[in-house]
Amino acid sequence: MSCVRRFKFTEKKLSSLSNNKVEQVVRFYDTEMDGLIAIQRPSGVLSYAVYKKPKGAKSPVTVLMGKVGTVSLSHAREQAQEHISTILKGDNPNLMMRERNQNGLTLQKALDEYCELRKDRVNANTLLQYQNAIQNYSPMLLKKKIKDITFEEVSDVHKKISNGQCSWIQSNGKRYRMKKPSPSQANLWGGPCAPLSIMRWITGEGQIDGS
Incomplete structure (x- = not known):
């Protein structure tokens, strides 16, 4: 090439x-x-x-x-x-x-730590968006250890958000279903996951060198 x-x-x-x-x-x-x-x-x-x-x-x-x-x-x-x-x-x-993975770091714990570490550098509303995106679109992953989250699981969530197929329980107890496909929300969900080093499951590749 x-x-x-x-x-x-x-x-x-x-x-x-x-x-x-x-x-x-x-x-x-x-x-x-x-x-x-x-x-x-x-x-x-x-x-x-x-x-x-x-x-x-x-x-x-x-x-x-x-x-x-x-x-x-x-x-x-x-x-x-x-x-x-x-x-x-x-x-x-x-x-x-x-x-950290070997010590059993969960996605929820990593998200909490990320928001705490960045609260002085990132707008509070932006952090709230990150939290809502991960908690609403991937509640089934929150209690899982990051080392146990698979490429298939992450890829499936990203696809469902893109296609508008996600639903979640709101604070009032009612289930909310996405009304339309949203690639932008899929990217928002993918963005905050990157600081948690979950993005390597999206690539499905692992490290190239210099482990």
């Missing part, structure tokens, strides 16, 4: 690269944010990731953040900044999450 490997990431440009067939893993580098990349596999799947060398390490680590088209570019940039900050301190986000 003939293409420029370094360019300013835009939704349109990345979308044009999605599903291209490549013979081996290809990395595209964002010229706007050092460390933000898009990885394309031979299957054609294009995923956002951070590719950065931790302080004192011999080689870079790759932290996947979800599929292009499922995760918005703005969410990818936001999450990449957090991962890069962690990496520059000498920590490996992959190892940190692996340890």
Whole structure:
């Protein structure tokens, strides 16, 4: 495939690269944010990731953040900044999450911690949107350990939101059913999940290197 490997990431440009067939893993580098990349596999799947060398390490680590088209570019940039900050301190986000997963971190607990950590940097209404999206669209996943949540489960929720097939119990005890398909809500649901490192289940790929 003939293409420029370094360019300013835009939704349109990345979308044009999605599903291209490549013979081996290809990395595209964002010229706007050092460390933000898009990885394309031979299957054609294009995923956002951070590719950065931790302080004192011999080689870079790759932290996947979800599929292009499922995760918005703005969410990818936001999450990449957090991962890069962690990496520059000498920590490996992959190892940190692996340890937390082994300790039984649930989606609800991860969501609570995420909102608590970011309450001084993210608008309260935005955090509430994140909470409502995860709690309304995926209540069946809240008590599950993140390490036990499967790609099929996450993919199924995203598909149902996109197709307008979700329902949930409201605070008044009544069941609410989506009135129409909503790809935008599916992306909202996918966005806040990215900081919880659940997006790797959406990619269905795991880590490339630098575990």
